[in-house]
Amino acid sequence: MIKFCLVGAGFIGPVHAANVAAHADAHLSWVIDLNLSSARTLAAKCGARASSDLGDALADPDVRAVIICTPPRTHAAIIDAAARAGKAIFCEKPVDLELAQVDACARVLAQTGVPFHVGFNRRFDPTHRALHDAIRDGEIGRPEMLILSSRDPEISPPDYVAAMPYGIFYDTMIHDFDMLRWLLDDEPVEIYARTACMLDPGENPHRDPDTAMVMLRMAKGALVHVNSSFRAVYGYDQRIEAFGAKGMLMSGNQTPTTLERHGSDGVRRDPLLHFFIDRYAESYRRELDAFIRAVESRAKPPIGIDDGRRALMIAEAGVKSARSGVPVALQA
């Protein structure tokens, strides 16, 4: 039984809290949030203790693991404190928005040797993983092209957008930058990106890019396309297509039901799941389980600090390309 402290009671926090609470080998002991009232509400649901001071939980010798769900710019300090307290760490993506900070985290992790995992949950989606495994099993031969569609139904609130310019790279496509590395078992050597502001000023007052297309070349030669939007009105559109010498694999979207409605105007199926937390519910569960099994067996958690660093490097180079209008080289 691993006792957890969860830091950050908003947004994705309750998802992880519920998964910890439901896991047979885990227990949620603490919920920490600067907003004590939020911490208390979530803690009450899961039978945990609440505090606004992370120190309280880190001082609890029963706590073995910390889940970090706070805004990205706060991650590094929490990683530092948790690592020095000897806790295993599950950190939501991105690790940070600055490479220097990620490097600092890498150093403290190396010094302390605590288990560390970055929450690139999509790797744990059953269909994406089946696609990954089919590539590894050689089903499509050498992968030659990879196409990722990664579209959110809605843009984040203006203050969230303001706090993270080019968030479509740092917060959204960073998932795809991780996926392409994982799926192809390869690193990009070049990135070219173009962005646009397609939303109305009312929806996107800061005119931060809300639409993007990216092209990458990988060290082993594959070509990759990523597209992203913050306005897929038809739902959370998440598809992957891998093309290779021997075939093609497609990981499709999810719908609430499989009902088909035949009427005189055609055949209608459900809209896609709208909310990423519904779409990836199963992957969040499986990711936590993988983390718990790693901690229990003293194995390395599946996605390490270097994975977090590499995804951020790609995002950074993508932003550089989008700003300059020319391709940017990356070191494989």
Place this chain on the structure above:
Amino acid sequence: MIKFCLVGAGFIGPVHAANVAAHADAHLSWVIDLNLSSARTLAAKCGARASSDLGDALADPDVRAVIICTPPRTHAAIIDAAARAGKAIFCEKPVDLELAQVDACARVLAQTGVPFHVGFNRRFDPTHRALHDAIRDGEIGRPEMLILSSRDPEISPPDYVAAMPYGIFYDTMIHDFDMLRWLLDDEPVEIYARTACMLDPGENPHRDPDTAMVMLRMAKGALVHVNSSFRAVYGYDQRIEAFGAKGMLMSGNQTPTTLERHGSDGVRRDPLLHFFIDRYAESYRRELDAFIRAVESRAKPPIGIDDGRRALMIAEAGVKSARSGVPVALQA
């Protein structure tokens, strides 16, 4: 080059006329219709001669084949005349509505030895045929259950319905009665049928059955279900499902395009093709081609008078069951 005479310029006649005209090895020489004006209109389109007197065409020694597209009750007399004139015959289904008449046709065909084909066009649909071939190839092992859905978008006009009571058996499901024999390579030994009048009296003033479910047992043991309706508002719904010891096969519907429209209300695809002539355009073409190849090579056309007789026997027994409410035995 085979020269054809087409009898019956209405409804399905123009489909066969166009297919003859477009076929490299066929030529339409005559169009016969009691309504001379109809005959002339169709003949003009295809460069054929028109007449209201079948004798004109049968006397033409260049005519090698006759296509019969007139109402069912007129088929027997035309078959008789055409056979005695030594012409090959392509007769639309059903051969007739009375077994005695079909038997009379069988006798004249036996005497004259002319090639004869019944127009159960569905056997020539590429997907239905692929299903048939997969069964023959043993892909699903022994067939155990067969399910046929055979639904028209609209009921025929009242006078057509009045002229053929229980037309849902004699005119519509007779296709399915042929298909089940062909797909299973077997004969039914029992039929049970239930019908209903679901349409409003305005649409179905004669209160002839417009909805039916049928169950059959085959000599080799398979169980068969057929359902039919004259009001599939979503289009011409034609599906076949074959279940066996080693798997299951499904022949699905056809749509005009494969466009998928994703909106906030869901994913929409085209309605099914509405008109049987569109749905089965390819099967009519392939059927005519098979007939022409048989006549040219002096082989037996694919669907003979006995097939027409057997399908009618099943329809007749089905009507008897629907009227009596009890299962009716059939001789395999």
Place this chain on the structure above:
Amino acid sequence: MIKFCLVGAGFIGPVHAANVAAHADAHLSWVIDLNLSSARTLAAKCGARASSDLGDALADPDVRAVIICTPPRTHAAIIDAAARAGKAIFCEKPVDLELAQVDACARVLAQTGVPFHVGFNRRFDPTHRALHDAIRDGEIGRPEMLILSSRDPEISPPDYVAAMPYGIFYDTMIHDFDMLRWLLDDEPVEIYARTACMLDPGENPHRDPDTAMVMLRMAKGALVHVNSSFRAVYGYDQRIEAFGAKGMLMSGNQTPTTLERHGSDGVRRDPLLHFFIDRYAESYRRELDAFIRAVESRAKPPIGIDDGRRALMIAEAGVKSARSGVPVALQA
């Protein structure tokens, strides 16, 4: 927080035990099984107490609800005891195999007034329910035909089959008999059934029917077809199709992933989920939740003893028809 006693640690028991354990408002206090070792193993996983004597749990005043997962012939006695002990009851289907026993249960339930629910879990499947709701919302107008395919990948072990002759009616299609009542909000007035033994004697040594087709007429006029098999080698095949005056609804199958694999031999998707517990995992969860909410709010649980009785009546009439070869009337 409702404390549960679960009776019957085999087969479906662990599913309900896990769902109780994971439910925020429920706790599993007791696991009862004549095989004490089975009870202990399951109890240990959920932090419950184990016993081979139901009396132990019924005497526990903290226990508010009993879940009955034992073989059908034992249900009536357990219902009687639990009802007299004042416990709410969640009883797996079928309530019993004899109408007289179900009637006895109905009497004790009426006397004691305890909440009672029959586990027809399929009503809680999200897609089946969406189909149900679409019918209720009038989306297809008056329902005219209903087609249920209900196929298991494997037959039960010989001793299980021997203990319940015609189990394909009493144990499998009883789900469909419940579904057709619920979906159509109507009762059947006639049933006709045909069965076959398609499996080899090695798989089905008792030659109990392993394949069945059933046709029913409903009081309001709809026609219903049910087909069932104990050898769907391609997985657990569970489909519903509702046809009406204004359209058609289809509830389809479930697969582990949505991966599409394109190769030179075609496009391949996952096999269907094989095990009913995987296929209906979500419906079992939702069913338990509905029961808990009913007990908590002192509302009637969703599926009552009369539903259990009606489904059994249909099964019984179906067996009578299958044995006699003629349709059997039912009182609506």
Place this chain on the structure above:
Amino acid sequence: MIKFCLVGAGFIGPVHAANVAAHADAHLSWVIDLNLSSARTLAAKCGARASSDLGDALADPDVRAVIICTPPRTHAAIIDAAARAGKAIFCEKPVDLELAQVDACARVLAQTGVPFHVGFNRRFDPTHRALHDAIRDGEIGRPEMLILSSRDPEISPPDYVAAMPYGIFYDTMIHDFDMLRWLLDDEPVEIYARTACMLDPGENPHRDPDTAMVMLRMAKGALVHVNSSFRAVYGYDQRIEAFGAKGMLMSGNQTPTTLERHGSDGVRRDPLLHFFIDRYAESYRRELDAFIRAVESRAKPPIGIDDGRRALMIAEAGVKSARSGVPVALQA
């Protein structure tokens, strides 16, 4: 009745010849090919006259239209001769491989005023066209992203490849460059392209690019992605996806049948149609019909010389980008 002369009896020639022969308002009078034997074989099938000298046909006053199916580098001279002879021209794509030549064609067309059409047949595919019409009807609001997948199952023979370096741009993606202009009703202002040689030297001895990804920005702001390969082993993969402010449209692939095969290893559907002539059979028919209707009604044919010129300009800029590794600007 329009009488045609077809120039070029190889490859795509027989497709157009058969469509002319089958069209009610057209007649194939001449087949011209430098290889007289090829011309004769095709002419014999369609009842046309054969010659190796285009002059023979151009001198025939009955010939109203010429279809040009010869290799691209011969188009300009034939266009010049046909235009000066006053014939309507249907020219296969690309018009030429050099802009200067296309400009020369444009001049002679302007001088002579003969009807001219470039064979970008994909515009006539029913599903692609339905997608186009849905965009025009405002179904997805402003188009924001367009994704075209355009993959051939096989590379052309080495001598064909040698004769047209960067043929993946000039011969294959030129279709997509036309489609994106037509679908978006807009012109690109920038193109970025990356190519690769993924095939073995045995298949691609000239190491001409066999795989490509392209990104374009349109004048009105939309972002476009095109990918192409000469080795889609699973068939001729032709998909279009249009994403906009109000929804998303997908035009999918075509298969020979819709049969679904359910086995223990999953659900299998047909491979995609393999040959572009099968995939686009209907679009070739509709394209010819549109050309005939235009000529008959003295309207402008649907796709003019400027369309051919623009598509070539995009291809040329794409090659320039692929060679230089940087984006290339285009004049809208």
